[in-house]
Amino acid sequence: MNEPAVKVENLVKRYKEILAVDHLNLEIRQGEIFGLLGPNGSGKTTTINCILSLLSYDMGDISIFGKPMAPNRYDIKKDIGIIMQNVAVFDELTVYENIDYFCGLYIKDKKIRAQYVEDAIDFVGLNDFRKFYPKKLSGGLLRRLNIACGIAHKPKLIILDEPTVAVDPQSRNSILEGIQKLNENGATIIYTSHYMEEVEQICTRIAIVDKGKNLALGTKDELKKLIKKREIITIDILDIKDSDIAAIENLPHVYDVTFENHQLTILCDGGQHNLIRVLDYLQSKEYSFGHVHSELPTLNDVFLEITGKELRD
Amino acid sequence: MQVYKTFFKIAKKYLSSCIIYFSIFIVLLIAMSKLGTETTNSRFEADTVNFAVIDNDNTTASEALLDYLTGKHELVTLDDYSNESLQDYMYYEKIEYVLIIPDGYEANLLSGKTENIISHSMRTDSAKGFFFNQDVNAYLDCLKLYLGADYSLSEALDATKDTIEATADTKPESITFEEKNNNIVSGMTSYFQYMAYVMMSGLIIAVSPILITFHKRNLQERLACSSTAVRTQSIGIGLGCITYCIAAWLILMVVAMILYRPENMFSETGLMFILNSFVYTICITLITLIIGSFNLETNALNLISNVFGLGTSFLCGIFVPLWYLSDKVLIFSQFLPTYWYVKNINMISGASGEAFSKATYWNYIGIEAIFIAALFAIFLLANTQRKKKAI
Structure with a gap:
């Protein structure tokens, strides 16, 4: 059986009185894209820094590919690629020189390194910009360079800490596609973000963290099953009697009905054909209605229900 | 080696401003040292009253x-x-x-x-x-x-x-x-004296930005995650800095050879000047490394370069001879390596009237060496603090 790519057991990290990470447990399997989802200040980056041994911690154990992690475990570090939220490249070096420098910190053989640098440039699509200095690159291209510097040495574990912050939608899509491609090539990915859509789009498993605690962990479907709300139906309607609202509330799987600003909102806790049942009832009472919308819960709903607050608070 | 090579790749980006800086200084330095020689000449000319x-x-x-x-x-x-x-x-x-x-x-x-x-x-x-x-x-x-x-x-x-x-x-x-020798010694005295200012200002301006680049927080995190030991990287950066400073010193020595001829530079007096300046260069290298340990902006760096360069020049007898400085100033100056560097130059050339003695010469070199040890300790401390702050 494969060792987990990363195993965090009972991790505690304090900054004086502030408890940044509170008895956190994580097990990240090899080959998956693992999402660490939480609002700003929830302890995601602290956890990542502890995993990378950039920070000392008060309690707990961290192992990577079955080996205990420590600041001087360079044998483990050679298999890790890190892409931080802020672009970390040398302004004084060209695109090629930057990638070559960071790759050179891991790969000593010049020939292999040259090949790896070429591969990284190809991967992020910076072939036409290899002699450009970072200041001449657009924000999106700069992010790509940042990624290339982190993955050039072909690491088995890639950690991306909010890589899409302040990135335009086009570059964001390109970055997300790139991450999926890296995963297809065999790398385990840890992806931290407070953008639930991104995490939902690419991650195979997700941990929701807040105040340094792991609140929930599973696939996105597993997480959504954790909450009562499964379907939200909204119907534009001019007016409706209170007795009819009460009647809709008594329909199977419906647990909450509200009417505000000519909009009827019905929350269902599962089941099938909820929308048809509601529409049949309204038609039977000869209500005329406009726009009808049914949506499944998002991770934000999961987060809202688990923590009682919006993800982007 | 990767870090060492990259140090010079980055240095190339700052080389143009560094060359301009050094060229201007060298021209001024030559002019000043020539001026010093002429002053001495006129003093020895027979004059009528x-x-x-x-x-x-x-x-x-x-x-x-x-x-x-x-x-x-x-x-x-x-x-x-x-x-x-x-x-x-x-x-x-x-x-x-x-x-x-x-x-x-x-x-x-x-x-x-x-x-x-x-x-x-x-x-x-x-x-x-x-x-x-x-x-x-x-x-x-x-x-x-x-x-x-x-x-x-x-x-x-x-x-x-x-x-x-x-x-x-x-x-x-x-x-x-006598006059012939005095002219050369006087010229060399001025040259080595003003060289302290050039080295101090020039190297802070030229080398510190490279160090600051390496010490940027974002880069530090990425570098700390790599499989190359942090100590290896620090050694690469330190060696790059030392090479750069010694190269700058060698260039100034070559200029001195051209100005004062090798036979004078390799005379006992010349060699004493050379050794003194070499020891002082190590002091400056360490000062540069210490300044580079702080994450400074360019403007702050220029300010520090001027404060250090001009400040030590005025306080330690480069621009104003030591014997014109008040006792209170001299008490403070004694805590700066430049003071002992200049004092040694004055003693070798006899400009200050202090009797030459080899024992005194080595004493002054020893004091400069103590400064090197102290600066090295400060550098280690600053480096440790920087690493702690980086995370």
Whole structure:
């Protein structure tokens, strides 16, 4: 059986009185894209820094590919690629020189390194910009360079800490596609973000963290099953009697009905054909209605229900 | 090696401004050191003093004295010899010295009286009067010796004239020889003195930005995650810094070789200057490394470069000689390595009047070495603090 790519057991990290990470447990399997989802200040980056041994911690154990992690475990570090939220490249070096420098910190053989640098440039699509200095690159291209510097040495574990912050939608899509491609090539990915859509789009498993605690962990479907709300139906309607609202509330799987600003909102806790049942009832009472919308819960709903607050608070 | 090579790739980006900086300084340095040489030259040039005489004795002895002085200096005949007029003539620099030979001068000489047998008046703000005084005293001392040895007045006057002339004949040769060496030593003194300022300002401006680049927080995190040990990276950066500083020092040494010729540079004095500057370069390298440990902006770096460069230059005797500085300033200056570097230069060249001694030379080098040890400790401390802050 494969060792987990990363195993965090009972991790505690304090900054004086502030408890940044509170008895956190994580097990990240090899080959998956693992999402660490939480609002700003929830302890995601602290956890990542502890995993990378950039920070000392008060309690707990961290192992990577079955080996205990420590600041001087360079044998483990050679298999890790890190892409931080802020672009970390040398302004004084060209695109090629930057990638070559960071790759050179891991790969000593010049020939292999040259090949790896070429591969990284190809991967992020910076072939036409290899002699450009970072200041001449657009924000999106700069992010790509940042990624290339982190993955050039072909690491088995890639950690991306909010890589899409302040990135335009086009570059964001390109970055997300790139991450999926890296995963297809065999790398385990840890992806931290407070953008639930991104995490939902690419991650195979997700941990929701807040105040340094792991609140929930599973696939996105597993997480959504954790909450009562499964379907939200909204119907534009001019007016409706209170007795009819009460009647809709008594329909199977419906647990909450509200009417505000000519909009009827019905929350269902599962089941099938909820929308048809509601529409049949309204038609039977000869209500005329406009726009009808049914949506499944998002991770934000999961987060809202688990923590009682919006993800982007 | 990867870090070391990258250090110089980054250094290339700052090289143009560094070259401009160093070139301007080298030109100024050469000009300043040449200026220093010329000043010394003029000091040794034979010079004449415009003087007037009030001879109230009018004897053979007084005429002989006048004869001697007229041969060396310019006797000015005045229309009016009143006190007020003489003061006016001196004020308007028509004359610089008035020799007053009182009545009884010859008689006093013959009676063996030696004190206050002549008097004078001179400008106090000019060194020329003192040189004139020296000539008068030399003549009188010699004359007194012969008279004391029972020479007759005429014999003593003749013997004094011969002796003084013989001394004068040998002097020019020895002066020319001394002057030649003094010119070079003086030039080298100025060069090595101003070099301290160039090295301090230039290297802080040129090397610190490279160090600051490496120490940027974002980069530090990425570098700390890599499989190359942080210590290996630090060694690469440190070696790059040392190589850069020593290369800059070597360039300045080559310039010095061109200016003062290798035979002078490899003389004992030259080698002492070279070793002194090398030890000082290590001090500057460490100061640069310490400054580079802080995450400074370019403006702050320029400010620090100026504060360090100009501050130490004024406090430690580069721009203002040490003997013009107050005792309080000197007490503070002693806590700066530049002070001991300059003090050593002054001692080697004899500019400060401090007697040269090899033991003192090595003492000063030793003090600079203590500064190196202290700066290295500060560097280690600053580096540790920076690493702690980086995360």
